[in-house]
Amino acid sequence: MVMKASGGEHRARCCVAIPEIDTSKCISCGNCVEECPVGIVTLVDGKAVITNPEACSYCTECESFCPSAAIRCPIEIVLGAPES
Ligand code: SF4
Ligand code: SF4
Secondary structure (H helix, E strand, O other): OEEEEOOOHHHHHHOOOOOEEOOOOOOOOOHHHHHOOOOOEEEEOOEEEEOOHHHOOOOOHHHHHOOOOOEEOOEEEEOOOOOO
């Protein structure tokens, strides 16, 4: 079994897994900004933005502390034979 981040259009372009942000749900609480261990989330016009996608470790801390499910780290589970 292989687990990997599912790809959005932006991630497919830059080949880096980053959280998905639904700005319509973001209530500007700043939790994701405070909890990101690598400091790559900021608020722009009151909405969360990932400023340096290449530095994201996909730790899911931002998702864990978001009270409105505005920032999410989806995981795609792929079932298959183990790689040799
Ligand atoms: S997944 Fe982790 S490293 Fe990436 S933006 Fe969220 S808190 Fe920061
Ligand atoms: S934790 Fe969620 S609601 Fe709060 S600023 Fe971040 S994305 Fe917006």
